Amino acid sequence: MPVQEMTYREAILAAQTEEMRRDPKIIIMGEDIGPSGGPFKTCQGMYEEFGALRVRDTPIAETGFVGAALGMALTGYRPIAEIMFADFLGVCFDQIVNGIAKHRFMSGAQSTVPLVIRSIGGGGLRFGAQHSQTGESWMLSVPGLKIVCPSSPAEAYGMLKSAIRDDNPVLVLEHKALLSSKGNVDIGMDHLEPLTGPKVLRPGKDATIVASLNMVGRALGAADKLSAEGIDAEVIDIRSLRPMVIGPIVESVRKTNLLVVVEEQVQVGGWGAEVVSQVVSEAFDYLDAPPARVTLPDYPLPYSPALEDAALPSPDSIAAAVKSLI
Amino acid sequence: MKSPKRASGATTPKGGAKPKNGAGSNIAPLNDRERVQLFADMVQIREFEEQVHRSYLEGLVHGTTHLCQGQEAVSVGAAKALRDDDYVTYTYRGHGHCIARGMQMEPAFAELFGRATGVCGGLGGSMHLQDIDRGLIGSFGIVGAGLPVAGGAGVTAQMNGRGQVSMVFFGDGACNIGAFHEALNIAQVWKLPVLFVCENNLYGEFTRIEHTTPFEDLVKRARGYDMDAVMVDGNDVEAVYRAIAPAVARARDGGGPTFVECKTYRHRGHSRTDPAKYRPQEELEAWLKRDPIDLYRAKLAKSGVLSEKDAAKIVDKARDAAGAAAKRAAAAAWPDGNQNFTAKMFA
Numbered sequence A: 001m002p003v004q005e006m007t008y009r010e011a012i013l014a015a016q017t018e019e020m021r022r023d024p025k026i027i028i029m030g031e032d033i034g035p036s037g038g039p040f041k042t043c044q045g046m047y048e049e050f051g052a053l054r055v056r057d058t059p060i061a062e063t064g065f066v067g068a069a070l071g072m073a074l075t076g077y078r079p080i081a082e083i084m085f086a087d088f089l090g091v092c093f094d095q096i097v098n099g100i101a102k103h104r105f106m107s108g109a110q111s112t113v114p115l116v117i118r119s120i121g122g123g124g125l126r127f128g129a130q131h132s133q134t135g136e137s138w139m140l141s142v143p144g145l146k147i148v149c150p151s152s153p154a155e156a157y158g159m160l161k162s163a164i165r166d167d168n169p170v171l172v173l174e175h176k177a178l179l180s181s182k183g184n185v186d187i188g189m190d191h192l193e194p195l196t197g198p199k200v201l202r203p204g205k206d207a208t209i210v211a212s213l214n215m216v217g218r219a220l221g222a223a224d225k226l227s228a229e230g231i232d233a234e235v236i237d238i239r240s241l242r243p244m245v246i247g248p249i250v251e252s253v254r255k256t257n258l259l260v261v262v263e264e265q266v267q268v269g270g271w272g273a274e275v276v277s278q279v280v281s282e283a284f285d286y287l288d289a290p291p292a293r294v295t296l297p298d299y300p301l302p303y304s305p306a307l308e309d310a311a312l313p314s315p316d317s318i319a320a321a322v323k324s325l326i
Numbered sequence B: 001m002k003s004p005k006r007a008s009g010a011t012t013p014k015g016g017a018k019p020k021n022g023a024g025s026n027i028a029p030l031n032d033r034e035r036v037q038l039f040a041d042m043v044q045i046r047e048f049e050e051q052v053h054r055s056y057l058e059g060l061v062h063g064t065t066h067l068c069q070g071q072e073a074v075s076v077g078a079a080k081a082l083r084d085d086d087y088v089t090y091t092y093r094g095h096g097h098c099i100a101r102g103m104q105m106e107p108a109f110a111e112l113f114g115r116a117t118g119v120c121g122g123l124g125g126s127m128h129l130q131d132i133d134r135g136l137i138g139s140f141g142i143v144g145a146g147l148p149v150a151g152g153a154g155v156t157a158q159m160n161g162r163g164q165v166s167m168v169f170f171g172d173g174a175c176n177i178g179a180f181h182e183a184l185n186i187a188q189v190w191k192l193p194v195l196f197v198c199e200n201n202l203y204g205e206f207t208r209i210e211h212t213t214p215f216e217d218l219v220k221r222a223r224g225y226d227m228d229a230v231m232v233d234g235n236d237v238e239a240v241y242r243a244i245a246p247a248v249a250r251a252r253d254g255g256g257p258t259f260v261e262c263k264t265y266r267h268r269g270h271s272r273t274d275p276a277k278y279r280p281q282e283e284l285e286a287w288l289k290r291d292p293i294d295l296y297r298a299k300l301a302k303s304g305v306l307s308e309k310d311a312a313k314i315v316d317k318a319r320d321a322a323g324a325a326a327k328r329a330a331a332a333a334w335p336d337g338n339q340n341f342t343a344k345m346f347a
Helices: A008-023 A046-050 A062-074 A086-100 A153-165 A214-229 A247-256 A270-285 A307-310 A315-325 B031-057 B071-080 B095-098 B106-113 B146-160 B171-178 B180-188 B219-225 B239-252 B281-288 B293-303 B310-329 B341-345
Strands: A003-006 A028-029 A055-057 A076-084 A116-121 A146-149 A172-176 A182-186 A199-202 A208-210 A231-239 A238-240 A259-266 A292-296 B085-092 B135-141 B165-171 B194-200 B228-233 B258-263
Touching: A003 A008, A008 A028, A008 A046, A008 A153, A008 A172, A008 A182, A008 B180, A046 A055, A055 B095, A062 A086, A062 B135, A062 B146, A062 B180, A076 B085, A086 A116, A086 A172, A086 B146, A086 B194, A116 A153, A146 A153, A146 A199, A146 A208, A146 A214, A146 A231, A153 A182, A199 A214, A199 A247, A208 A214, A208 A247, A208 A307, A208 A315, A214 A231, A214 A270, A214 A315, A231 A247, A231 B293, A238 B228, A247 A270, A259 A270, A259 A315, A270 A292, A292 A315, B031 B071, B031 B095, B031 B106, B031 B239, B031 B293, B031 B310, B071 B194, B071 B239, B071 B293, B085 B095, B085 B146, B095 B106, B106 B310, B135 B146, B146 B165, B146 B180, B146 B194, B165 B171, B171 B194, B180 B219, B194 B239, B219 B258, B228 B239, B239 B258, B239 B281, B239 B293, B293 B310
Parallel strands: A028 A055, A028 A076, A076 A116, A116 A172, A146 A172, A208 A231, A208 A259, A259 A292, B085 B135, B085 B165, B165 B194, B194 B258, B228 B258
Antiparallel strands: A003 A182, A146 A238, A199 A231
């Protein structure tokens, strides 16, 4: 299979396009995704290839079109709904939490709900407090959803393909600061990445750093800095928040005896709390120090570059958290 | 006032594949057998609901339940206009829509009783009856939430190109929630084959319509979307059918959505714990005199289609059937607490 260097944005586009060629039951909907190709150009050229019936420009109405996605999924189609900014997930919260997540269960498993909601979130681009959230933990406590967080072009490509083929609702949380990042992607019709389970991206023996989305790159940056100081950190990309597979993280902590979790969201109610809780339950005796969490401060993300940069976890702040445990 | 014509946008997905066997808009008159069946279907819903009420008092129905006595003509008249392959979406006051569509009473009662043999295995309950094989794709406990979903089923119908339609039932209260607006707007812009059937029973939960809505005739809302809208006596089953059937036929032919407002009334309160004391006595009495079943029974008797004796037989048979179904349902086992719940969530 050809390995190709491409951006995260191109990876999303390639995955969607290939899957729509493969299966005529796939329809994509979203705001400005038609001839405009999407505000983040994640749908460029799809309207021209698949036409207005399969690439649907929607009104600015997330409840309307995410609800429509449920209706389509219940009746034989496989819709993808693009939420322009993850912040707007709140607009269609009811459809996702009360409808999409529960429909199959409440039907006694009569129905299947094969749909994907893609949303583009995250900070660092000076979009202010209403256009910079990742939304990672908003639906963490809702059974019935799968929630994944691709951190690289390869993951964006492979996980989106898996999500589209999955017969269940999958929330794919993308990150806008990653859209132009480049990486090698193993292109191929059936190149799928699993929707569950973390991955160890950098092996190490002295501390375990768990991160998601854009924080994965920063955790790797922290590991480089620590390495220069003789500290060998292991970096794990959590990848999937629901279901959360904790085994490899526990295994890592049993080896390194230290845990730092990095999230691009506030600390209260973050998925990191779940990671820490489960690790403490399963590997308490292996911990040499209380687990540390690096998160956003407990206020909305500010606009000013000076303030936003200070609020976001950085390689330096992550490295400092690791060192504070040693 | 005529709405200005919308400029046709290049990106607007209209039409889809042409139905192969598009129905005409000529609605054949109902024959006597069909009229008796409409009566029997309404009676069956009434007797189902009366049995639910009795079973509730016996402690067999748990939590709450929302009964539809008084509104049977809407469910039955609308269902008469549908084909087996159409999609239907409804609400927590949805027993009538399900029975009208052919859901069997025993699994329906078993669901209300929380038993393993329930139509949803006891996982849904009164507010979430579903029967996918009958096109009963969803019962929504959140006011208005079913409307966007019905739009999605309308997209499927449009894409399939087989002349299917998606019909969604909701109350006057739903016309004030955002999902209503988004769903009607999308359906009209995309020309989806969706029938928005509004059961205007004058009360949103405990509050009369004038306190929540600037006008009583909700067709006005639909006209704001440039959508075809008709208003009909929701207590006249044939009138409901005659209003909805041409709109269904038009939708099957790619003519887009229609809003149908059915004026009707809930005989009982919002839910089982609501005695509905807030309703003026004279209003209640006036509507009880317009009971859709009594009205139709008198009409069929007058036109010589159904004798009083035969009508009474239909009622007795329906009551017995509901009672027997409830009895069998109550004898069923509770759901298995050790079943694979993950498999219930994920396919």
